[in-house]
Amino acid sequence: MSTDQSSPSADADQRIPPLTLGAVLYPGFELLDLYGPLEMFGAIPGQFTIHTVADAAQPVASSQGPRTVADYAYSECPPLDLILVPGGFGTVEALENQVLLDFLRERSPDARVVMSVCSGSAILARAGLLDGRRATSNKQLFKFATDQSDRVQWVEQARWVEDGPFVTASGVSAGTDMALAVLAALRGEDYAQQVADFTEYQWHRDADSDPFARFLNAVDIDQLMGALS
Amino acid sequence: MSTDQSSPSADADQRIPPLTLGAVLYPGFELLDLYGPLEMFGAIPGQFTIHTVADAAQPVASSQGPRTVADYAYSECPPLDLILVPGGFGTVEALENQVLLDFLRERSPDARVVMSVCSGSAILARAGLLDGRRATSNKQLFKFATDQSDRVQWVEQARWVEDGPFVTASGVSAGTDMALAVLAALRGEDYAQQVADFTEYQWHRDADSDPFARFLNAVDIDQLMGALS
Numbered sequence: 001m002s003t004d005q006s007s008p009s010a011d012a013d014q015r016i017p018p019l020t021l022g023a024v025l026y027p028g029f030e031l032l033d034l035y036g037p038l039e040m041f042g043a044i045p046g047q048f049t050i051h052t053v054a055d056a057a058q059p060v061a062s063s064q065g066p067r068t069v070a071d072y073a074y075s076e077c078p079p080l081d082l083i084l085v086p087g088g089f090g091t092v093e094a095l096e097n098q099v100l101l102d103f104l105r106e107r108s109p110d111a112r113v114v115m116s117v118c119s120g121s122a123i124l125a126r127a128g129l130l131d132g133r134r135a136t137s138n139k140q141l142f143k144f145a146t147d148q149s150d151r152v153q154w155v156e157q158a159r160w161v162e163d164g165p166f167v168t169a170s171g172v173s174a175g176t177d178m179a180l181a182v183l184a185a186l187r188g189e190d191y192a193q194q195v196a197d198f199t200e201y202q203w204h205r206d207a208d209s210d211p212f213a214r215f216l217n218a219v220d221i222d223q224l225m226g227a228l229s
Numbered sequence: 230m231s232t233d234q235s236s237p238s239a240d241a242d243q244r245i246p247p248l249t250l251g252a253v254l255y256p257g258f259e260l261l262d263l264y265g266p267l268e269m270f271g272a273i274p275g276q277f278t279i280h281t282v283a284d285a286a287q288p289v290a291s292s293q294g295p296r297t298v299a300d301y302a303y304s305e306c307p308p309l310d311l312i313l314v315p316g317g318f319g320t321v322e323a324l325e326n327q328v329l330l331d332f333l334r335e336r337s338p339d340a341r342v343v344m345s346v347c348s349g350s351a352i353l354a355r356a357g358l359l360d361g362r363r364a365t366s367n368k369q370l371f372k373f374a375t376d377q378s379d380r381v382q383w384v385e386q387a388r389w390v391e392d393g394p395f396v397t398a399s400g401v402s403a404g405t406d407m408a409l410a411v412l413a414a415l416r417g418e419d420y421a422q423q424v425a426d427f428t429e430y431q432w433h434r435d436a437d438s439d440p441f442a443r444f445l446n447a448v449d450i451d452q453l454m455g456a457l458s
Contacts, residue, residue: 023295032268032428035295039261039401042293045318050294059288059298064271065279066252066264067298069288089274140427171429172268198369199261200400200441204431212429 019186020049022080022107024120025060025070026100028090033117034068036176037084040183043195047187053077055099063088074103082182083111086175087118087138092225094123095148101127113182114166117175121168125149133163138171139212140219157213159204170210177204248415249278251309251336254289254299255329257319262346263297265405266313269412272424276416282306284328292317303332311411312340315404316347316367321454323352324377330356342411343395346404350397354378362392367400368441369448386442388433399439406433 021041023034041048054060054070061067072078085104094100104127108114116124118138124130125148136158137145146154155161160169160178169178180203184192196203250270252263270277283289283299290296301307314333323329333356337343345353347367353359354377365387366374375383384390389398389407398407409432413421425432 030268031264031271035260035264035268038293038295039259039264042260042291043401045292052295062271063274064267066267066281067300069296069298071296139429171427172272173428173430197441197444198400199402200368201402202431202433202440211431212426215426 016047016187018047018049019081019112020051020078021082021084022051022053022077023084024086024100024104025052025054025068026090026094026097027061028063028088028093029060029086030088030118030172031062031064031066032172033086033088033120033175034062034084036173037115037117037179039199040176040179040195040201041082043199044191048082051077051080053103055097063090074099077103077107079110080107081112083107083114085114085116085120085123087116087120087122087172089225091119091122091144092221095126104129108165112165113186115169115175115178115182116167117169117178118171119144121145122148124166124168125152130163130166130168133166134161135163135166135168136161136170137168139210140171140215140217141221141224143217144221156216157210158207159210160207162207170212176201181205181207245416247276247278248310248341249280249307250311250313251280251282251306252313253315253329253333254281254283254297255319255323255326256290257292257317257322258289258315259317259347259401260291260293260295261401262315262317262349262404263291263313265402266344266346266408268428269405269408269424269430270311272428273420277311280306280309282332284326292319303328306332306336308339309336310341312336312343314343314345314349314352316345316349316351316401318454320348320351320373321450324355333358337394340394342415344398344404344407344411345396346398346407347400348373350374351377353395353397354381359392359395359397362395363390364392364395364397365390365399366397368439369400369444369446370450370453372446373450385445386439387436388439389436391436399441405430410434410436
């Protein structure tokens with residue numbers, strides 16, 4: 001570790017080999033669901049190897065427009081220590097993607113941490129991976145997630161929820177706080193604080209503090225998708 | 230506007246035509262510098278058209294690894310209402326990219342807002358665009374920005390600084406707050422709050438409140454780049 005906890009250090013925790021994080025992409029994923037966490041995991045070079053993975057090793061368009069290149073097709077993805085599933089308006093179609101659901105079912109048992117942000121937990125729920133577990137999701141579209149499975153203990157008020165290897169975050173920006181909590185668990189509190197300070201991020205450390213729970217189901221998903229189509 | 234200010238609305242402000250935002254990409258850009266703002270501008274469909282632009286219309290690798298596709302080469306980029314320049318470790322090389330500097334010099338006079346995040350202000354300063362203006366940058370690497378020009382009034386304590394059409398944010402996460410402030414100026418406070426609520430983002434509205442100014446120049450850029458190379 002650097003002697004200055006506030007500074008990034010290229011040689012921080014050299015004893016710990018880099019972990020590999022696989023981030024799932026699908027058309028219409030939400031930009032910050034993906035990139036808030038990837039910023040935090042990738043902020044200090046050499047600590048995490050980040051792979052993007054999708055149906056094919058091609059560019060995938062986000063909900064906001066910009067395209068991210070998938071490094072690997074699902075069938076070719078290297079072993080993963082961590083998995084990240086973003087949400088977004090594209091989740092509606094992603095729920096029907098059996099290759100994606102199978103990938104998550106096959107890879108989750110070998111992963112140390114499986115994370116979702118926003119409506120990404122709807123995908124994990126549809127895959128059956130959250131059965132019997134506590135989980136959360138985007139607040140304004142909460143029903144969209146709960147509709148995917150009644151075998152999940154959905155938590156209405158939480159910035160993020162940890163249950164075993166599964167860590168599900170609330171909407172969009174909550175993924176960044178979740179990522180720092182996972183970093184703290186894997187690398188220590190000092191490391192996570194060092195990342196937050198370097199990225200000038202005011203980290204919300206309390207998983208149970210959720211100022212956005214008051215917007216629970218403020219948006220009707222069917223009405224919204226109709227307006228967007 | 231939607232009657233519910235907390236909800237996204239596909240038909241919000243239909244009277245106002247979409248504005249076009251061009252985000253500059255270069256190898257080694259910082260993910261959240263780019264995607265924090267793009268999330269906020271793109272959260273409500275139909276309000277902003279987002280283009281990515283780089284040396285060539287090809288994938289560009291971020292500092293953290295993931296690659297974003299540039300929609301346009303600089304020479305082919307459509308007219309832009311807003312310009313966004315991210316920072317990142319790649320800024321060191323980007324400062325020598327005359328095509329990028331010329332693009333910013335040519336396009337900035339026609340843009341309503343020219344934004345930078347983190348070390349992105351070093352690029353604007355090198356291009357001479359901040360001469361005589363107030364600006365800020367990443368706090369831990371502040372000297373890296375100030376070294377690029379002594380004709381800029383560098384502000385040490387600020388989450389972001391507005392001076393005419395130029396809006397420069399502090400490090401990484403500060404760009405998200407800056408983007409919401411720009412959204413508020415362009416579309417109104419209610420609109421910006423609606424975006425913040427939908428993305429479950431705890432917006433820091435005070436440009437002068439900077440909890441990270443205490444880390445001013447905590448990192449030596451030459452030492453850091455040596456460690457990373």
